[in-house]
Amino acid sequence: GDSxxxxxxxxxxxxxxxxxxxxxxxxxxxPSLFWYVQYPGEGLQLLLKxxxxxxxxxxxGFEATYRKETTxxxxxxxSVQVSDSAVYFCALKTxxxxxxxxxxxGTKLSVIP
Amino acid sequence: xxxxxxxxxxQVTQMGQEVILRCVPISNHLYFYWYRQILGQKVEFLVSFYxxxxxxxxxxxxxxxxxxxxxxxxxxxxxxxxxxEDSAMYFCASSSGTGANQPQHFGDGTRxxxx
Numbered sequence: 001g002d003s004x005x006x007x008x009x010x011x012x013x014x015x016x017x018x019x020x021x022x023x024x025x026x027x028x029x030x031p032s033l034f035w036y037v038q039y040p041g042e043g044l045q046l047l048l049k050x051x052x053x054x055x056x057x058x059x060x061g062f063e064a065t066y067r068k069e070t071t072x073x074x075x076x077x078x079s080v081q082v083s084d085s086a087v088y089f090c091a092l093k094t095x096x097x098x099x100x101x102x103x104x105x106g107t108k109l110s111v112i113p
Numbered sequence: 114x115x116x117x118x119x120x121x122x123x124q125v126t127q128m129g130q131e132v133i134l135r136c137v138p139i140s141n142h143l144y145f146y147w148y149r150q151i152l153g154q155k156v157e158f159l160v161s162f163y164x165x166x167x168x169x170x171x172x173x174x175x176x177x178x179x180x181x182x183x184x185x186x187x188x189x190x191x192x193x194x195x196x197x198e199d200s201a202m203y204f205c206a207s208s209s210g211t212g213a214n215q216p217q218h219f220g221d222g223t224r225x226x227x228x
Contacts, residue, residue: 032213043117043204044156044219051213089156099144099169099211100158 002027006090006104013080013111021075021107023064023090031092033057033066033073034101038087047075047088080111115139119205119220126195127228134190134223136205145188146206146217147180149173156204162188192225200227 007022025031035047035057048057053068062077073090090104118137126132138145147159160170162180179191188207192199202224206217 034216036219041221043119043221044206046216046218049213049216091156093213099146099161099163100171101148101156101217102158103148103156105155 002031002092002094002102004090004092004102004104006088006107008105009087009107009109011107011109013109015082015111015113016079017111019075019077019080019084019109021088021090021109023073023075023104025071025073025090025092027071027092027094027102029094030068031094033064034091034093035062035064035073035075036089036091036103038089038106040086044089080109082111082113085109085111117205117207117218117220119203119223121223122221123224123226125226125228128197129194132192132195132225134192134203134205134225136188136190136220137186138188138205138207139209139218140186142207142209142218144168144208144211144217145180145182146208147190148204148206148219149201150204150222151198151201159190195225195227197227200225 032051034049036044037047048059050057050066056065087106089106091101120135145162150156160174161168202222204222205220208217209215
């Protein structure tokens with residue numbers, strides 16, 4: 001079945017450091033890929049998405065590129081801030097006929113001043 | 114910005130009791146979902162609901178679970194006879210469609226603790 005694997009956390013970075021959170025997937029067909037973020041005490045919020053190979057999703061300084069050849073969708077940010085501290089979830093959704101999102105385990109990011 | 118709201122934020126229930134988790138989806142959305150996250154594990158899909166019927170469910174969603182849209186605004190998840198392993202964070206979500214450009218919007222979750 002479909003699955004998403006994320007790098008294990010927690011990840012602790014200093015402010016202004018470069019962030020990469022790895023995400024790889026297995027899926028039938030051609031999935032759409034998502035990153036969701038969960039700030040402390042809040043629900044899951046869509047951060048960015050990509051719907052086909054080589055698409056780049058971006059939002060709030062975060063980027064991720066849909067790499068079909070490596071089945072990856074790594075999240076990157078050039079300079080993290082304390083306010084980026086949260087849990088980040090990689091997810092996929094396969095095509096028509098399926099309603100569900102398949103999530104990774106989540107990666108907790110802590111950014112220290 | 115419209116949001117999905119869930120109540121209560123935390124529910125404590127004795128094993129074997131029935132529990133109802135409540136959600137108010139975004140008002141113009143047509144598709145509704147429940148997910149759960151057991152502590153330390155992945156967010157898992159439970160069920161999706163459209164046009165007053167279940168459109169997809171996972172193997173987790175057995176006969177103990179049911180969903181209902183009792184009126185024009187609420188969407189509920191009922192667990193008939195709770196077990197210890199039902200302890201988890203339950204997330205409700207809604208979307209206007211099922212395409213990638215119609216993403217699912219999530220509530221803040223209900224933490225269910227079974228004693």
